Amino acid sequence: MEFPKPQKYTARVSDSYYVTDNRHFLLVKFELTSPDRFEFSAGQYVSIRIDEAGNRRSYSIASSPDDTHGFTILAEMIPAGVGSSFLAALVPGDGVEVLAPLGRFVVDSTQLLPDSKLLFVATGSGIAPAYSMINDLLVNKHETRPMRLHWGMRGEENLFWFDNFMRLAEEHANFVFDPVLSHPSEDWDLCTGHVQDCLSRDFAEERLVGWHAYICGNPNMVEEVSALVLSLGVQQDAIHTEKFS
Numbered sequence: 001m002e003f004p005k006p007q008k009y010t011a012r013v014s015d016s017y018y019v020t021d022n023r024h025f026l027l028v029k030f031e032l033t034s035p036d037r038f039e040f041s042a043g044q045y046v047s048i049r050i051d052e053a054g055n056r057r058s059y060s061i062a063s064s065p066d067d068t069h070g071f072t073i074l075a076e077m078i079p080a081g082v083g084s085s086f087l088a089a090l091v092p093g094d095g096v097e098v099l100a101p102l103g104r105f106v107v108d109s110t111q112l113l114p115d116s117k118l119l120f121v122a123t124g125s126g127i128a129p130a131y132s133m134i135n136d137l138l139v140n141k142h143e144t145r146p147m148r149l150h151w152g153m154r155g156e157e158n159l160f161w162f163d164n165f166m167r168l169a170e171e172h173a174n175f176v177f178d179p180v181l182s183h184p185s186e187d188w189d190l191c192t193g194h195v196q197d198c199l200s201r202d203f204a205e206e207r208l209v210g211w212h213a214y215i216c217g218n219p220n221m222v223e224e225v226s227a228l229v230l231s232l233g234v235q236q237d238a239i240h241t242e243k244f245s
């Protein structure tokens with residue numbers, strides 16, 4: 001697969017808001033100013049300059065690649081984090097310098113067999129690239145192969161895209177959404193535990209032979225889930241990962 005060469009862009013904040021009441025997750029929308037158009041593949045990320053010294057932080061693009069004039073990121077707010085503080089202080093109209101598009105964490109259709117199935121596993125803000133990839137596949141590309149998402153979070157209060165994924169699952173019979181909570185309320189009747197627990201339970205019998213896995217989030221989870229899906233039958237070269245390190 002060919003990737004466009006990354007280049008520098010300037011962009012302007014067009015909107016910014018917390019997607020959870022606890023202000024742990026911030027969504028920021030950017031409009032490209034110069035150049036004012038780019039192409040990327042769902043799953044890629046941008047590198048944003050966060051200070052005068054030229055320090056940068058990487059953020060996956062959560063928006064769909066059919067929006068070529070801007071992009072959206074979804075950032076977990078790390079207490080006292082330099083990048084987190086930079087993003088939290090942005091207001092509409094502020095300018096940033098960005099290097100994009102970066103990364104190879106994409107669904108490369110040339111690698112897929114006609115009967116390949118797609119498993120997405122994300123924790124926390126690792127859902128950002130999966131959101132772009134799943135929307136791109138279902139809405140833009142009308143993908144009909146079986147697709148499944150396990151999204152792990154701590155509690156209901158952080159499942160900011162629950163309704164969006166539920167709607168996609170209702171509208172696309174080939175897509176199954178499995179939210180997973182480690183610390184749910186008493187009312188939660190879906191999977192409880194870590195994504196590893198729920199994957200082991202869901203695929204104990206069916207296994208994952210013929211699946212491609214796209215795993216994104218904190219490095220420990222990515223390592224553990226990679227080993228798990230390998231043991232459940234995913235081929236090594238069908239495991240695609242992005243570590244938010």
Ligand SMILES: Cc1cc2nc3c(=O)[nH]c(=O)nc-3n(C[C@H](O)[C@H](O)[C@H](O)COP(=O)(O)OP(=O)(O)OC[C@H]3O[C@@H](n4cnc5c(N)ncnc54)[C@H](O)[C@@H]3O)c2cc1C
Nearest residue numbers: 057058059060074075076078081082083084125128244245
């Ligand atoms: C390819 C790539 C894509 C990424 N995409 C995203 C994305 O879409 N959304 C997103 O939120 N992040 C993403 N990240 C992570 C992001 O780049 C930053 O590393 C992260 O936001 C922390 O940056 P910071 O400057 O706020 O914290 P820093 O100032 O770098 O760190 C402050 C302190 O917090 C610790 N820390 C850092 N991260 C965490 C964490 N997750 N949990 C607990 N402690 C932590 C550090 O070790 C340090 O002690 C991505 C990383 C990579 C490599």
